[in-house]
Amino acid sequence: MRKNFEDTLVTPLPVLMIGTYDEEENANVMNIAWGGQCGPKHIALNIGITPEGKKTLKNIKVKNEFTVSYATKDTVEISDYFGLFSGNVVDKIEESGVSVKKAENVDAPIIEEYPLTAECKALEIVENEIGEIHIIGEVINITADESILDDEGNVSVDKLQPIIYDSIGKTYRVVGEVVGTAFEDGLKVRK
């Protein structure tokens, strides 16, 4: 027996932190779980509807650029905070106490507490049939703190400890153990 769910997509989601500047160069960060990589160099974001509108969307429309950082086990509280309050009503940078510097390649902030950040240019901002906004960003550069690099200088998922969002349990979970090798394990099935 299988059960159908008409309006809930049950998936583990990435927890993305979107960094933007407004016209006065004030930094803001927003938590987005409905998003992710949608091509070799592209990231998609889904901005939902609120009466006053999201500060992040306004900022992206002004600057056309943003950063995407991956929330980690060490940043659970601030990452959730960035999804609970709007930059329209509170200065989230000041209240959270995070450290901000300008990205080298885009006009958007890097939040130092997040060790892995993609610098993105908005290619498309499209409204869907229910008024939500889909943004496609092109990744111009990825910047990683050396604390998450392995001995070969590559980003180590084990060191990064990214978290995912479980939209059913409303919990964050750390990405776990290695259970297979991509493009290889499937070969064992072939007769």
Ligand SMILES: Cc1cc2nc3c(=O)[nH]c(=O)nc-3n(C[C@H](O)[C@H](O)[C@H](O)COP(=O)(O)O)c2cc1C
């Ligand atoms: C776990 C989690 C995931 C979220 N995912 C999204 C999302 O994908 N899209 C969205 O529009 N809002 C999402 N939100 C809500 C926004 O982060 C929230 O509305 C935030 O206040 C917007 O900030 P801003 O107005 O400063 O841009 C999420 C919040 C949480 C806690």
